[in-house]
Amino acid sequence: MTGVIQRGTALLSRQGLSEPAIGSFLRVLGCRSYADAASFPYEPKEFEISVTRNRGVDILHDPVYNKGTAHPLIERERLGLRGLLPPGALTMAQQKARAMHRYWHGEDYIDPSQIESGGVTHEHTRKWLCLQELQDRNETLFYRLLVENFVEMAPIIYTPTVGWACANHHKLYRRPRGMYFSANDRREMASMVWNWPHDQVDAIVVTDGSRILGLGDLGTNGLGIPVGKLDLYVAAGGFHPGRVLPCVIDVGTNNELLRNEPWYMGLKQPRLRGDAYYEVIDEFVTAVMGRWPKAVLQFEDFNIEHAAPLLQRYRHHHCVFNDDVQGTAATAVGGLYGAMAVAGKPASALADQRFVVLGAGSAGMGVVSMIALSMVKHGLSPEEASSRFHVVDHKGLITAQRDGLEDHVRPFARKDESIEAEAFIDVVRRVKPTALIGLAGAGRLFTPDVLKLMAQYNERPIIMPMSNPTSRMECTHEEAQLHCEGRAIFASGSPQEDVQFGDKTCAASQANNMYIFPGLAMGALLARSNAVTDGMLMAAAETLATMIPAKELSEGRVYPSMHQIRDISLSVALATMKAAADEGLLHNSNAVKELARGDAYLRRYIHKHMYVPQYTTLMPLDPHQPDPTAAALRNGA
Numbered sequence: 202m203t204g205v206i207q208r209g210t211a212l213l214s215r216q217g218l219s220e221p222a223i224g225s226f227l228r229v230l231g232c233r234s235y236a237d238a239a240s241f242p243y244e245p246k247e248f249e250i251s252v253t254r255n256r257g258v259d260i261l262h263d264p265v266y267n268k269g270t271a272h273p274l275i276e277r278e279r280l281g282l283r284g285l286l287p288p289g290a291l292t293m294a295q296q297k298a299r300a301m302h303r304y305w306h307g308e309d310y311i312d313p314s315q316i317e318s319g320g321v322t323h324e325h326t327r328k329w330l331c332l333q334e335l336q337d338r339n340e341t342l343f344y345r346l347l348v349e350n351f352v353e354m355a356p357i358i359y360t361p362t363v364g365w366a367c368a369n370h371h372k373l374y375r376r377p378r379g380m381y382f383s384a385n386d387r388r389e390m391a392s393m394v395w396n397w398p399h400d401q402v403d404a405i406v407v408t409d410g411s412r413i414l415g416l417g418d419l420g421t422n423g424l425g426i427p428v429g430k431l432d433l434y435v436a437a438g439g440f441h442p443g444r445v446l447p448c449v450i451d452v453g454t455n456n457e458l459l460r461n462e463p464w465y466m467g468l469k470q471p472r473l474r475g476d477a478y479y480e481v482i483d484e485f486v487t488a489v490m491g492r493w494p495k496a497v498l499q500f501e502d503f504n505i506e507h508a509a510p511l512l513q514r515y516r517h518h519h520c521v522f523n524d525d526v527q528g529t530a531a532t533a534v535g536g537l538y539g540a541m542a543v544a545g546k547p548a549s550a551l552a553d554q555r556f557v558v559l560g561a562g563s564a565g566m567g568v569v570s571m572i573a574l575s576m577v578k579h580g581l582s583p584e585e586a587s588s589r590f591h592v593v594d595h596k597g598l599i600t601a602q603r604d605g606l607e608d609h610v611r612p613f614a615r616k617d618e619s620i621e622a623e624a625f626i627d628v629v630r631r632v633k634p635t636a637l638i639g640l641a642g643a644g645r646l647f648t649p650d651v652l653k654l655m656a657q658y659n660e661r662p663i664i665m666p667m668s669n670p671t672s673r674m675e676c677t678h679e680e681a682q683l684h685c686e687g688r689a690i691f692a693s694g695s696p697q698e699d700v701q702f703g704d705k706t707c708a709a710s711q712a713n714n715m716y717i718f719p720g721l722a723m724g725a726l727l728a729r730s731n732a733v734t735d736g737m738l739m740a741a742a743e744t745l746a747t748m749i750p751a752k753e754l755s756e757g758r759v760y761p762s763m764h765q766i767r768d769i770s771l772s773v774a775l776a777t778m779k780a781a782a783d784e785g786l787l788h789n790s791n792a793v794k795e796l797a798r799g800d801a802y803l804r805r806y807i808h809k810h811m812y813v814p815q816y817t818t819l820m821p822l823d824p825h826q827p828d829p830t831a832a833a834l835r836n837g838a
């Protein structure tokens with residue numbers, strides 16, 4: 202043992218390491234001093250030490266020293282890696298098995314039948330892998346491609362392909378992205394956030410992986426969603442890629458299949474609940490807001506048990522929003538205004554619609570509440586507005602007799618109807634709704650019979666199967682037009698093609714919160730607002746429909762084309778900032794001055810702050826290293 206230590210310490214001092222570094226080496230061996238080591242009762246195995254001056258991400262990007270998920274906890278601690286890797290450490294044997302699997306089978310080991318039935322094809326997965334590889338190599342080029350090919354690539358980096366990528370994350374994993382916090386990091390998070398290499402962070406998207414799209418609990422694998430959302434922040438909203446931070450909070454997973462996967466990199470324990478859960482989330486919020494107090498924090502894909510309570514917990518203290526509850530709601534309202542315009546009706550006709558909504562979760566109830574709010578703006582009382590909705594979950598129609606109703610569901614539980622648990626199709630038959638909205642994440646529940654009823658009751662039935670990914674949508678566009686005789690006004694959560702009905706081309710629109718969250722967050726950030734309010738969301742929603750060109754309205758599109766996504770985000774940001782100003786939340790004095798000069802000036806101000814992916818000239822930070830360009834300029838070259 203003494204010999205090992207002497208060789209080790211000699212090596213370290215040859216490398217110029219200080220006394221404290223040598224001391225920490227001794228501690229790694231489990232001894233406090235040489236004398237201590239000499240009295241060790243056993244001879245430990247000889248081992249090799251590598252010395253690196255790098256820390257944190259630099260180690261992970263150094264192929265000589267990077268061990269990926271195999272860095273043990275103590276080493277993560279020593280080298281500033283904590284939070285930069287998935288919480289579960291794999292052994293080299295596990296890493297070898299995964300690498301050999303890929304060596305023999307490429308990516309084809311993922312069951313093709315599972316891919317196709319999920320609405321994701323091999324073409325999607327090939328393109329996803331290609332874009333991942335590019336993003337790892339050259340982010341500027343990656344984002345340039347994304348901005349210029351947004352309509353083609355959004356379905357690859359986002360829904361539906363991102364659903365496949367999350368479900369298979371433990372198999373596809375190559376390198377970490379963003380930060381990982383876990384239940385084992387309690388009382389450490391405030392220091393862990395300093396391992397992130399960037400001092401400026403403008404936007405953070407966080408999930409606890411508990412309800413990933415309609416795919417359920419995917420634990421740490423869910424990080425793919427914040428990554429995909431932040432890719433959209435950059436491409437669609439103009440955030441700088443160096444100032445966005447995707448995060449996952451791992452409190453365990455109740456997905457037993459995943460827990461039994463040898464390569465799963467999260468905590469293999471059931472989810473924390475109750476106070477223990479909230480302690481972890483509180484600590485995370487305090488830690489990230491402590492280091493980056495100006496950042497906008499977006500909660501994403503938290504299950505119903507926690508989504509609404511967490512929003513209420515933080516929304517009055519920080520610039521936070523829940524995308525599934527609020528972003529989706531603003532998107533739906535925007536699309537419904539678009540649907541009124543397509544049907545040749547004024548916006549106020551929204552107050553005349555009757556809705557049957559399938560799914561009473563975070564998204565479903567968020568959507569219902571915001572449509573009701575806009576109906577109130579058009580003159581209905583809150584009670585009249587509530588009476589326009591019939592909400593159905595897996596037990597059937599929600600009535601006031603139902604036990605244990607949540608606060609946000611209660612106002613929309615039917616008080617006047619005694620048929621508890623009435624089946625969805627029976628509700629549709631009785632209520633004769635003008636619009637169907639699907640946010641159940643349970644697949645094809647807008648059956649041919651339901652769609653035929655909608656066609657029977659309405660000249661232009663509004664059909665919005667908003668669940669994701671494609672496999673969880675309530676119906677496809679083809680089914681909607683087939684059974685509604687080509688008369689449906691259609692918008693779905695995941696992208697769908699236009700379809701032909703006879704000689705008529707029926708237009709598909711995508712009712713996805715990506716229309717709202719990038720611009721909303723940019724507006725809130727530039728406003729320096731300390732809250733995201735209902736007024737800001739409503740303003741964002743109302744802007745959407747005003748952006749649909751007459752030609753696209755005449756084709757039946759209820760949202761402006763994604764081809765102009767940057768322009769849409771810019772307008773959403775403008776509307777958000779003006780609403781912030783109305784509510785006394787525009788705290789950025791430069792923006793106040795621009796707004797005083799007029800909308801066009803504020804618009805230009807936002808535009809100026811939007812990142813454009815192009816190469817910039819790089820300069821060395823070290824002033825002692827002469828910059829050849831500067832020297833050449835001095836010499837008159």
Ligand SMILES: NC(=O)C1=CN([C@@H]2O[C@H](COP(=O)(O)OP(=O)(O)OC[C@H]3O[C@@H](n4cnc5c(N)ncnc54)[C@H](OP(=O)(O)O)[C@@H]3O)[C@@H](O)[C@H]2O)C=CC1
Nearest residue numbers: 414415505560561562563564594595641642669694713714
């Ligand atoms: N297009 C978009 O922009 C967005 C789409 N979504 C999608 O919406 C879906 C739901 O998300 P979210 O609200 O957060 O999820 P939640 O888990 O919070 O809610 C799901 C709701 O659907 C109900 N439900 C489940 N199965 C059935 C069924 N067979 N019949 C009727 N109701 C059912 C659930 O009822 P119970 O609780 O009783 O089981 C619950 O009320 C997901 O697919 C998600 O991808 C979400 C956000 C944005």
Ligand SMILES: CC(=O)C(=O)O
Nearest residue numbers: 414502525669713714
């Ligand atoms: C789009 C989205 O946020 C979801 O499906 O959860």
Ligand SMILES: [Mg+2]
Nearest residue numbers: 501502524525
């Ligand atoms: Mg979501």
